[in-house]
Amino acid sequence: MSIIKINAITVPPEAGDELAKRFAARAGAVDDQDGFEGFELLQPTDGRDTWLVVxxxxxxxxxxxxxxxxxxxxxxxxxxxxxPHGGPVSTHSELWSYQVALSSGSRAS
Structure with a gap:
């Protein structure tokens, strides 16, 4: 089964748009890499300051x-x-590694 790599990035509130912009600028750069299966940039919606690159x-x-x-x-x-605001885009990051233990297909509603 697949493995999942998650880069958990601590991002100051004023730098979130810049982080998203930087990822958008290189979108697709990894798509042709052998063994690559997918990418998502997850923006927090619950007041957290950790963005996830999955x-x-x-x-x-x-x-x-x-x-x-x-x-x-x-x-x-x-x-x-x-x-652009002069501060850092991120203040900390760590790489998390997982393997898929169980998976379910998506369902159309």
Whole structure:
């Protein structure tokens, strides 16, 4: 089954739009990577300051190959540049790793 990698990024409230803009600017950059299955950027709606970057991969080897690739380095270039308001776009991040233990298909309503 697939593995899931979640980058939990702490984002100051004034920097959320900039974070979303930066991800939109590189949308699709990972799509052709071998073993890549999907991506979502999740914005909190409950007052939290942690955004989640969720990616799905065929296996750990596919994820590690992407991290070691020039495409990864290029996509993350300038990630630590300040936001237009002068402060940081993020103040902390950590990578969480999961494997799919159980999955259910989506249902049309």
């Amino acid at each position: 990616t799905r991969w065929r296996d750990e080897e596919a994820f590690q190959a992407w991290v070691a690739s020039p495409a990864f380095a290029h996509g993350h270039q300038g990630a630590d540049a300040p936001a």
